[in-house]
């Protein structure tokens with residue numbers, strides 16, 4: 294089929310703006326299908342030395358097909374911009390729902406935590422670490438199901454000579470409140486870093502705020518490496534037990550660490566007792582109250 298281009302789409306409303314990209318709703322003129330098109334300014338990308346991140350996003354998304362991960366359909370470019378044609382998740386960022394509802398009940402938290410974990414398990418099996426999981430990067434589609442986005446700062450674990458994955462990714466630091474202690478101390482993320490972020494997100498869905506939040510990034514980082522956080526009154530015990538097993542300083546001791554066996558241990562935690570994993574993506578999302 295002919296390569297798609299700007300002329301094939303009718304551009305609509307602005308969906309989001311990042312430091313290096315603008316996301317706009319768009320409709321395919323022929324099929325009438327709706328997409329979200331991420332537009333990157335070439336000059337800006339080059340000037341800010343972000344070309345590497347653009348390629349990482351394209352390469353990671355091209356490796357992945359999962360109901361919980363935003364899909365990349367086409368890429369094309371014109372004189373000034375790069376275009377990524379992605380899934381349109383009509384209900385936007387999970388963050389907006391946390392702000393609107395202030396917190397989720399336990400059943401909704403269990404459902405969304407399970408969908409996020411299902412997407413993490415898949416991306417890790419594809420050798421991808423997200424490294425910046427946070428409620429802004431968790432979108433909700435028209436069925437109110439999770440779609441993980443923004444893989445520009447992800448890490449593709451190389452297969453080294455003996456077929457083992459080199460499990461340490463270097464340098465990039467994510468968003469302060471969700472960054473893992475190993476990323477702050479050794480500048481190296483691993484798959485376990487995504488489980489730390491899951492712990493922060495589960496805490497936030499119930500408490501209405503992230504566990505580590507200081508007046509500035511430096512104080513936030515201090516709280517993280519010092520594991521300085523407390524649970525608010527009424528935080529459900531089963532959720533507290535899960536969060537305490539995810540917010541562990543040593544990544545190798547974090548629930549979920551240790552390959553598929555570790556992930557299975559995490560999925561078998563009593564917090565997920567009511568989750569039916571094999572039909573999770575076919576189930577209707579629980580009503581957010």
Ligand SMILES: NC(=O)Nc1ccc2c(c1)=C(Cc1cc(-c3cccc(C(=O)NCCN4CCCCC4)c3)c[nH]1)C(=O)N=2
Pocket residue numbers: 307308309311316329331363379380381382383384385386389390393432442443444
């Ligand atoms: N960095 C990235 O890769 N960013 C991306 C990538 C893909 C993508 C992406 C971002 C999307 C962003 C997005 C943003 C929105 C959106 C923006 C503004 C408002 C709304 C909105 O209000 N939707 C209706 C539901 N609201 C939600 C909040 C409470 C009131 C009701 C949605 C919908 N989808 C998207 O649909 N697809």
